[in-house]
Amino acid sequence: MSIQWLEDIRSTDLPTVGGKAASLGELTDAGLPVPPGFVVTAATYRRFLEGAEIDAELFATLDVDPDDARGLATAASQARELVIETPLPEALVEEIITAYRELAGDDEPVAVRSSATAEDLPEASFAGQHETFLNVTEDDLVDRLKECWASMFTERAVHYRNEQGFDHSEVDIAVVVQRMVDADKSGVLFTRHPSTGDREMIVEAAWGLGEAVVSGTVSPDHYVIDPETATIVESTIADKKQRMVKDPETGETTLQPVPDEDRTTRVITDEELEALVELGRRAESHYGEPQDIEWAIVEGDVFMLQSRPITTITENDAEDVADSPEDRDGQPGDDVLVRGVSASPGTGTGAVRIVRKLDHLDQVTDGDVIVSKMTMPDMVPAMKRAGAIVTDEGGMTSHASIVSREMGVPAVVGTRNATEVLENGRTVTVDGEMGTVREGSPTEDEAAIQPDPLEAVRPQTPVKPMTATEVKVNLSIPEAAERAAATGADGVGLLRIEHMVISLGKTPEQYIADHGEDAYISELVDGIRTVAEEFYPRPVRARTLDAPTDEFRELDGGSDEPHEHNPMLGYRGIRRSLDKPEPFRCELRAFDRLFEMGYDNVELMLPLVNDSEDIDRAKTLMEEVGIDPAKARWGVMVETPASALLIEELAATGIDFVSFGTNDLTQYTLAVDRNNEHVVDRFDELHPGVLKLIESTIETCRELGVDTSICGQAASKPAMVDFLVEQGISSISANIDAVQDVQHEVKRIEQKLLLDSVR
Structure with missing residues (x-):
């Protein structure tokens, strides 16, 4: 029997219909209000595999080392493709469509949900491992069914079964088709x-x-x-x-x-x-x-x-x-010390460490709660050690928020007065979901069952919309690569290596003087490789060093850094790299070493170029260290009006792509310092002048065969996404927490453009 109706299913039918369907059938029998539906049984899935004679090949594909990230990704991709590309028997298609019409009537939408036989179990929930599709109609039903089957073989689902000790060949999957509840x-x-x-x-x-x-x-x-x-x-x-x-x-x-x-x-x-x-x-x-x-x-x-x-x-x-x-020991009812914005989920308990100056960072030990007015890139090494982070200032897009979410560290920002209210050494519990900082720590019983914060906030791979425009992710911390990859992004559109450098605690020149060039190169290789492995074969676009002088000044060796009135307009990006070619050559050698190691998904990106002279000089250095620009994928940031206006000249140097840095492009175009409170209200990435530069650059690049992307903060704004997709940008790279929103917005605007074109 290929189809069973929920009203006929009980919990004892779990081997036939999977955990989710068995639960829904049991609830239906108990008289609870469950939307009606039917189940394509697990035996149907197994008959499909065996009848099409793909079962042996499928499970042999998954026989890889679970710790081999690249091998696992390749095997999972091959397994999904095998399931999706294999056609269903016509008799089965007819049976499914007949049941759908009986359930949905006149093409009403349904929800299509995976229900694995090792799912919703007391010892392992498998929550979020397999696909769910909403508002599915008859035309797409069979395709969505097969995608549910294929979701058995996502990297995350395969890894989860390995961790839980389930044999891949012993786990089957059913699919629930329920009348859609269009919820208010x-x-x-x-x-x-x-x-x-x-x-x-x-x-x-x-x-x-x-x-x-x-x-x-x-x-x-x-x-x-x-x-x-x-x-x-x-x-x-x-x-x-x-x-x-x-x-x-x-x-x-x-x-x-x-x-x-x-x-x-x-x-x-x-x-x-x-x-x-x-x-x-x-x-x-x-x-x-x-x-x-x-x-x-x-x-x-x-x-x-x-x-x-x-x-x-x-x-x-x-x-x-x-x-x-009220009866919980050690948990008084009114114990909230400060409240703020929920910046990064999870709960962390530790001793408060007030950080008012960067030289206070060495006082932060593993598990401490960093409390500061705001955070800066220089603080990243300490933030890695922290059990939680609390700031006086900032919102969901602040440095503390973005980096905390990347690292999976609970964080509350924008409290206004945490540095004044909280005391050094005081034990507090930070709830990043609720935006609260409470007195004391959980009870022993609560602490014993407290989940690992990193595990609790690691995102589950979402349903990824298929889009012509690629949606990538920005990344600063290599340790966040797994969380970034789990977003389903098409690759990394911006990997900032300056955070890797700053975490060394020394300027590049000082680190090389103390430890040698090879040690510096190895640090960069290890950081970039961590991300490249996690995403392989998806591309990882790593940007060469682009830290302003004020971020280097507090590091060992930073006393030689120049004092600049506005470092964002000063000695940074490609101009610093070309002026100090020895550290830059080390960066390029790191890329060359990665290419030699087989990481052909790594792409090199140069920041803050103005004209072809900048690129030509950098290109010469690339060739000197052994990089063949004709074989490697490389490109530049478009962050200045000059680079946008001279895009034809830049393209002629042989670049493969350009990427808009809208934070800088906006402030340079509008003469607005985004860190100046007196004019920050005039900072507008959607200003017609900024959009005109972006539009003309995309148009020219499309004509010249150069890919275009965006990796600035504006990439997360729906209005900017709509504009970019309409202009035909190649890819959009967003922060980790915004990837899913951007994916859906891109899909929405692409569908609108498609509909408009046929009307």
Whole structure:
């Protein structure tokens, strides 16, 4: 039997329909409000593999060393391609379409969800390992089904099975097809605290479809509920800037802005909370253990979309918990010392280390909580050691936020007064999700089950939209390469090597004097190689050194750095490299060594060029160290009006690509120092003058066969993304936390352009 309906499925059918479907069938039988649907069984998947005679080849492909990142990536890619490219039998296609029409009627959309036979288990949830597709119609149903099957072989899913000890050939996958719930509001409900096991319910809610909450795309409202009285113990109402909804024009799921009047409005009412609490009680009672529930509300009606065991708490945790939040030892109700912006998720506990000067950084030991007015690149080595980071200033796009998210370190920024309120040596707990800093540390029981912060915030590979415009990721810290790769980005559009250099604690000249050129080259090779391996064969575009003098001045050897009124306009980028060719040659030798080692996905990018003379001089040095510019992929940053206006001259040097640095291009075009509070309101990357330079550069490069990209902060702005896609840019590179949003925005505008072209 290829098809089974949810109403006929029970939990004992797990080997046939997978964990997710078995749970949904069990909930349906229990009378809980589950949208109707059917399941393409796991046996159907197995018959497909064996009938097409691809099973032996498929599982042989996966016989690679799990620690070989490059080999694993290649094997996973080959396995997915094998599944997707193999056609389904016509009889099976007809059976699936017949069931769809019975469920959906007149081509109504459905949700297509993977349900592996080793999924939603008490000992291993497999959450987020396999694909989910929303708003699927008949034309795309079979393709989405095969993509769910193929998601068994993503790098992350293969690695997860290795870690959990599951044999790849023993795990099958079913696919759930459910009537689509076009949610007004949705979210998740934990019937117990997922970390501590406390007897309290946690509800997170946002506008629109719940995938945005589950994937972390939006910041939801957060409610702590007393399950006995269904009353709110604690709540945080988030600024909900986006919602995931069905696009009325394309029918695709898309992120759209939340209306201003709803952004800071509480999502769910008291009545709806009571209904959710009741559903949580019934689900936990039915299964006899704490549950992690996905829910949706449509015109006041509550639906359960999924329920699975909470795998992060033990049986003892669930049984031996306090009767109420007030009874938790060492956790007084009003212990928040400061609040700020939730910058990087996770929880970190440690001793406060106030950093007012860079020479205070050596006082930061492993696990300490760095508290400073703001952070700078010079602080990165200490930030790597920190258990959490708190700043007085900054927002979600500040240096502290970006680097913390890259490294997976919990962070709260924009507290205004943390450096004044918190005391050196005081033990605090930083909650990067809630934006709070609390007195003290968790209890021993809570600490024992506290998840590894790096593991807790490591992103799950999202559903990646297929786009003609490549969407890449910016990266500063090699240690964040795994998190960056998990975004599904098409490569790295900007790898900043200055953070690798600054983390050495010495200027390049001083480090070479103390340790020798080969040691310096090896440091650069190791940093770039870490990223290149994680992304292989996806390209990694590494930029040569571009640190202003003020960032070098605090390092050992920095006393010789010139004092500049505005270092951003001064001795940096290619001008410094050409003026001090010996450190620059070491950088180039690092690239040459990587090429010799087989990292053909590494690309070299030169910063702050003005004209062809800059490029020609750098090109000569490349050739001197053994790099053949005709064989390596290399290019330049377009950050000055001069480079944009002289783009034909630059292209004639033989470059393969250019990349817009919009932060610099904007401030140089508008004569606005973006760090000057008196004129920062005039800093506008969407100014017509800036856009005109970008537009003409893209047009010329397209004519000359030179790829174009953008890696500045503006790449994360929807309006800039729309403009760039319309102009035909080759790729867009965004910060780690913005990649998924940019992917969906690119897909939306590409579809709009396609529709416009045929009208």
